[in-house]
Amino acid sequence: MSRAAVIAALAVPLLSAFAVAQAPPSGIGRAATPADIRAWGASVAPDGTGLPAGRGTAAQGQRLYGADCAGCHGDRGQGIGEYPPLAGGQGTLASAQPVQTVGSYWPYATTVWDYIHRAMPYERPGTLTVDQTYAVTAYVLHLNGILPADAILDDRTLPRVRMPNRDGFVGDPRPDIVAHRHQRR
Amino acid sequence: MTPLPDDPALTRRSFLTSGAASVGALVVGATEPPRRLGAPRRPYGERSPHETATRYLRPTATPDTASSRTPLQALYGIITPSALHFERHQSGVPDIDPAHHELLLDGLVDRPLVFTMEDLRRFPSKSQIRFIECAGNTSEDQVGRPGIDPQRSHGLMSCSEWTGVPLRTLLGEAGVSPRARWVLAEGADASRHARSLPLEKALDDVLVAYGQNGEALRPEQGYPLRLIVPGWEGNTNIKWLGHVRVVDQPYMTRDETASYTDLMPDGKARWFTFLMDPKSVITRPAGGQTLQGPGCYEITGLAWSGRGTIRRVEVSTDGGESWEDARLTGAVLPKAATRFSLAWRWDGATATLQSRCTDDTGATQPTREEVVAVRGLNGTDHYNGIKAWYVHRDGSVRHE
Structure with a gap:
């Protein structure tokens, strides 16, 4: 199921739900301020909604990656031990040993930016600046052959990056298994 | 030690004889161990030190x-x-x-x-x-x-x-x-x-x-x-x-x-496979446990479904040849764990214990083979196949 189909499937029951959701407010709570909203930082949608203005280069990203990321993910994104690989694996998803990485599996480049910005580096999440996050994202995409070594990434170009596995996902088809309740005798 | 009256080995004759002896001991009071005052109150309770179950890390x-x-x-x-x-x-x-x-x-x-x-x-x-x-x-x-x-x-x-x-x-x-x-x-x-x-x-x-x-x-x-x-x-x-x-x-x-x-x-x-399908597991007798010889046991476990309310749990003790309805005990609630129970007499032979549940949407737990035939072995979230425990002749219960 495409994203559009997911949204369409969800749209019908909303009409009845709104009637309840629009009850008169109680007045509990206070109005959120711009500072309240800024404090939560960026959340980024695949169309780029929520991406803060900024830019970074893959070359800058390579230096940051070497300092903050390579210790766990390897100098070329190959992964170390329990720490997952970030690169490689393209063409393996239908095999008995699939390697799921940013390059082989992740459908959106915006997810790479969002996750690095909110959750990495593992020991110090949230410490990369907006520009540094663009830079590291550009380098991780370069490690996967998705961007050239001299790539520059910003809030306008990031959502336009086409990921190799963009069309690799389908919606929930369940029930997909018929349990046979017959007795086996 | 004085036998208890509910000991099945006890005959009426021996009960009457030993019962008289117990009454005599109580009257004299010589064999009763001294009692001590128990522990005082405490502001936040803890379980008995004899209970040791913990999370597995x-x-x-x-x-x-x-x-x-x-x-x-x-x-x-x-x-x-x-x-x-x-x-x-x-x-x-x-x-x-x-x-x-x-x-x-x-x-x-x-x-x-x-x-x-x-x-x-x-x-x-x-x-x-x-x-x-x-x-x-x-x-x-x-x-x-x-x-x-x-x-x-x-x-x-x-x-x-x-x-x-x-x-x-x-x-x-x-x-x-x-x-x-x-x-x-x-x-x-x-x-x-x-x-x-x-x-x-x-x-x-x-x-x-x-x-x-x-x-x-x-x-x-x-x-x-x-x-x-x-x-x-x-x-x-x-x-x-x-x-x-x-x-x-x-x-x-x-x-x-x-x-x-x-x-x-x-x-x-x-993606967006949010629902957890109906699933159940026998928790006793189960892997890691030992039966103390042939006789009567409770087969009990938990069943749950993200789609709704558990309506039925069946138990097999012969590897899926035949199934018997277990009793749902206690509260049966939507999207909640549901306790099931079945009395079972173990005859001392090898046995394969399995449970399968059905919810109020009609969804039934499949076998592992039925799941793997459709989904393969790479995507392993949301698996809900039937689980088996194997009772061996020595009473040990294992996962294989």
Whole structure:
């Protein structure tokens, strides 16, 4: 199921739900301020909604990656031990040993930016600046052959990056298994 | 030692003889051990020191982003004690002062709002018993490395009574835009764990919970605030909840794209497979336990379904040749663990114990073979195949 189909499937029951959701407010709570909203930082949608203005280069990203990321993910994104690989694996998803990485599996480049910005580096999440996050994202995409070594990434170009596995996902088809309740005798 | 009257080996004649002797001993009082005063009161209770069941912590390089598993074989009824509820953390358990914790509700709403914990407790509250199950629970069984006991095979499922305010109440306070289709929920843990949920579910039965089993949430369960998303994979039940943003599209966070998606044999992956299908496991007798010789035993376990209410649990003791209905004991609630029980006489021969459940939508637990035939071995979240325990002649119960 495409994203559009997911949204369409969800749209019908909303009409009845709104009637309840629009009850008169109680007045509990206070109005959120711009500072309240800024404090939560960026959340980024695949169309780029929520991406803060900024830019970074893959070359800058390579230096940051070497300092903050390579210790766990390897100098070329190959992964170390329990720490997952970030690169490689393209063409393996239908095999008995699939390697799921940013390059082989992740459908959106915006997810790479969002996750690095909110959750990495593992020991110090949230410490990369907006520009540094663009830079590291550009380098991780370069490690996967998705961007050239001299790539520059910003809030306008990031959502336009086409990921190799963009069309690799389908919606929930369940029930997909018929349990046979017959007795086996 | 004086035999007890309910000892089945006791004849009426010997009871009468030894009974007379016991009465004589009581009168004299010489053989009774001296009694001592018990322990004093205490402000916060703990279990008996004789009770030792704990969560199972598999060794890992990153203990703060790992999981722990509930000792299902040690539990009675349907409620998991809060201290034994399974854990799954992305970046450790934050230490949050509830006096400074707030919930921001913004995005496609008429009135972006901030609620303190005191604010949230002013709304009409709701309590409901619901299970939470990690999407990856029982994945080892799917790939052919069956868990050796109920804790290791099925211990990423727990069930609590959760108390809080329905998310729809808060969304009503803020006023949802007609353009809204999803909500993005974020936790206040170090890595700001985030998931997108369809607005339809958010307006249905999602709870913004502050209570667990009669007291505040445990820290590892999201203290002071978490989402309860009944019947859906555990990862969506955002802990340490601090932010709900109403949006027009799924945000495609890492844990709804790179993880919690199931790779199928053709190389395509399923995403937004939120529901946890009907599943059951026998917890006694089960792997790691030993039967004390032939005779009568209770076969008991738990069944649950994210689709609704458990209607039927069948048990087989002969490897699936025949099935018998177990009794559902205690409360039978939607999207909650349900206890089943069946009296069984073990004749001393090898036996294969299995359970399969059916919910009120008619969905029945399949066999492992039926699952693997469709989904293969690469995508291992959401597996719900029938689990078998093998009773050996020496009374040992094992996973193989």
